[in-house]
Amino acid sequence: MFLMKDIVRDGDPVLRKQAQKVKFPLSDQDKKLAHDLMEYLEVSQDPERGQELGLRAGVGLAAPQVGVSEMMASVLVPSEDENEKDKPVFKDVIINPVIVSNSVQRGALTEGEGCLSVDKDIPGYVPRAARITLKYQDVDGKEHQIRLKNYPAIVCQHEIDHLHGTLFYDHINKENPYAKTDDEIFIY
Ligand SMILES: OCN(O)CCCc1ccccc1
Numbered sequence: 001m002f003l004m005k006d007i008v009r010d011g012d013p014v015l016r017k018q019a020q021k022v023k024f025p026l027s028d029q030d031k032k033l034a035h036d037l038m039e040y041l042e043v044s045q046d047p048e049r050g051q052e053l054g055l056r057a058g059v060g061l062a063a064p065q066v067g068v069s070e071m072m073a074s075v076l077v078p079s080e081d082e083n084e085k086d087k088p089v090f091k092d093v094i095i096n097p098v099i100v101s102n103s104v105q106r107g108a109l110t111e112g113e114g115c116l117s118v119d120k121d122i123p124g125y126v127p128r129a130a131r132i133t134l135k136y137q138d139v140d141g142k143e144h145q146i147r148l149k150n151y152p153a154i155v156c157q158h159e160i161d162h163l164h165g166t167l168f169y170d171h172i173n174k175e176n177p178y179a180k181t182d183d184e185i186f187i188y
């Protein structure tokens, strides 16, 4: 079980490295990593258990954030309404993910982004592709190619950035953090 003490913070070089492709079939170590990356999200999103363990809630967690420079990240975007808890909008461990295409249209979260590896709040819009076509392998090595939009698309781009050594604030406009072009959509 990962705890906050296991999460690498900004400044550690592992967060700025290009992660290595994961080989299949997964080693026992990689199987455990995939499980633990998803377990963190599930527990951190459970109010009682998350609080009890002092976890910052997260909708994604990339292997480099726990010091493992491999192309693997968990994503768990819960459904908006509470009583649909067991039907998340997107839930999977994405391995060797590739964004095969993205919309010209950009999108950003109105409240900006945060990161479990960045302790301070960094305000500003994080412009991303509004829609993406994502190709990845799951823990069984099965290839998936899916189209994502809105929050799941934003989260997956945030996680895939981690695998290439990019952090969310790298995308924030230095001159005007809230600069927006007219065709940008805003989510949430
Ligand atoms: O890398 C994931 N982690 O730092 C948790 C935060 C995830 C996240 C937060 C806001 C927008 C997109 C993704």
Ligand code: NI
Residues within 6 Å of the ligand: 114, 115, 116, 117, 158, 162
């Ligand atoms: Ni992050």
